[in-house]
Amino acid sequence: MNIVLLEPGDFVDEKRVRLLDRRLDHVRNVHRVSAGDELRVGLIGGRIGRGTVEQIDENFLEMTICLDADPPAPLPVRLILALPRPKVLNRVIAAASSMGVREIDLINAWRVEKAYWDSPRLSEQNLRQQSILGLEQGGDTVLPAIRLHRLFTPFVRDVVPRMIDGYLALLAHPGQQCEVPRNVSQPAVLAIGPEGGFIQREVDTFSDIGFTTVSLGTRILRVETAIAFLLGRLF
């Protein structure tokens, strides 16, 4: 936890917060802070700054806070991800959120197993929780918008064309296509397929609306590795 994230309900007055939940446990047991110590804090969706611990015991933590800085800049990217396996989903959301991704569209694809869409990990509550874990890691405050699209074609054909106006539209796909561009100056929409990749018809649908297919060479990376590798290269 590299930042303690605050919610409006934590405030006892304009400059003081009181925490009781897992944040208290973490700060006590991992950071081992005592009264007088400073912690990095941020308001969810808002600014970041410092909190000075006034009181801490097993029941609550009280801090006076000063939020005087902007959170780190986001990455200028929108991710379109074929819905990963539930086991992988949490890590993907947390990692993307820690890197500053602010928009994630989870979509269906031929090789996405139907059962994945019934996972409780797709609940709004879990997606928010994983995003918060990522923000706590990355020291950010702004939750990504995460949208679910259970139908591939209507989303890609009817919605995505409007999303990519003014954006570099890239589809990451293993093979011998163009290399992934480096250090781009333009914001990007980056689409990444499921384990096993998008099928040719899906690749064609993306190409038809203006996506460039790019590859990392012949290696096939796990989705969480591929996202970080691609974002590191692009920006």
Next chain:
Amino acid sequence: MNIVLLEPGDFVDEKRVRLLDRRLDHVRNVHRVSAGDELRVGLIGGRIGRGTVEQIDENFLEMTICLDADPPAPLPVRLILALPRPKVLNRVIAAASSMGVREIDLINAWRVEKAYWDSPRLSEQNLRQQSILGLEQGGDTVLPAIRLHRLFTPFVRDVVPRMIDGYLALLAHPGQQCEVPRNVSQPAVLAIGPEGGFIQREVDTFSDIGFTTVSLGTRILRVETAIAFLLGRLF
């Protein structure tokens, strides 16, 4: 499993292999292959190619194989990593190996908990197994060399200077230092600290022997995310 990795003991003659273990289970239950199907195969430490399934049932899989291509090129990098938490170690080794990292030095640091060094995950057998999972993901055959260094100072002061001769020597550390260079033409040695970072004295030890401290800005990423992000940017 994007490649079926073969060991010398699998060969019944020069062109035929017989598999009985988890590879058989995976190929049967995930790939669902039958006789006549082709699979991507590679000899551990050697070439890659295709296997044609001759016979497959619950007891064994027999293939004729043709190994006619080189494995993907490695990344020209040597990683020096503060030993991660055991839970994270497996993912780090598999991810690094899937991206083509061929040299990994796991080192001690002030913020590495002593207990991590007693983890059974540091056994040669487990490190090999995680590396193989990474190679199976990335479609590669060459195992990384993984070395353990329980003493920070003798390793960094006495061994690392010889390792970095002719290499770009970079220490990734959160903060306001130089940006991570992009698309470098030289091979690199990349050092990454533990959760919480290297302490100043450790950073100084690396600086003293010629490392440049670089940062990804103010965000702090989990080690597995940071490695992929940094490698994507560097190469």
